[in-house]
Amino acid sequence: MRLLRSTDLALRVLMRLAVAGGSTPTTRDVAADMQVPYTHLAKVVAELQHMGLLDARRGRGGGLSLTEQGRTASVGAVARAFEGTGDVVDCEGGPTPCPLNSACRLRGALRRAQEAFFASLDPLTVADVSAEPTGPLLLEIARMT
Template sequence: MQLTRFTDIGLRVVMRLAVADEKRSDTTAVTTAITTRALAVELAVPYTHVAKVVGRLSEMGVVHSRRGRSGGLVITDLGREARVGWLAATLEGDGEVVDCEGPQPCPLRRACRLRGALARARAAFFASLDEQTVADLVREPTAAVLLSLAPPHASHDPGTRSAGAHTP
């Protein structure tokens, strides 16, 4: 089974936010908020895609979005402890593996055993992913790799150019 790009991005966003949360001190409740734009850069995906995924993850209660100057995204307790199968299945939606009723319906659809077999395989796929939580996925060595995705902080001095900047 192949997951949609939407689900792939969603899983990566949740993993990255989980690692940002892990960096916090155990004695404080402060978490590191990451902007949608920064996530798009770090994960090398278009901002518009990440924004759509973040909207859905927010609706699901997996991430919390704060607006304003100190805003950004943080993972929720639900997001950290979410079962990966549930998360992937929810992001994928209820669609079937194959479209038997499409513009040209399959002539076998009334007596086909393949459709049921594929539905059972899909359920088994998500059930096997449910053996892990998001927190399980971001344990070392994955956490270090996710943290290394963060681009170096650019200087806020408008007179400075970043390495590799093109001069007209």
């Protein structure tokens, strides 16, 4: 299964903030660290803030920080939130819908596979995936930029 770019960015932002310690990097700092466009990351940060997973403060002394809810957030729940609840394949979209639509068994199998994928991520928290050896590497990447 392939994740949306926004899902990937959301998980990496949360992981980066999980190892930030007392620092509060700005969205621009994190975008530079991750080598992604600021505009893309700003949208992801806004959604993560709306979900209550991070705090974003503007102005002098501002920046991003992970909330306790963000630290204990399930990776599966974050992925579900960003991926949405749509089907893996679009059977009804486009100018010519799939002729198997009324009797297709594949769509249900793909939906179950998608849920199994998310379910395998549910037990993992942001803190889990940010622990060693990942955490120190994330900090090293931040120092290099």
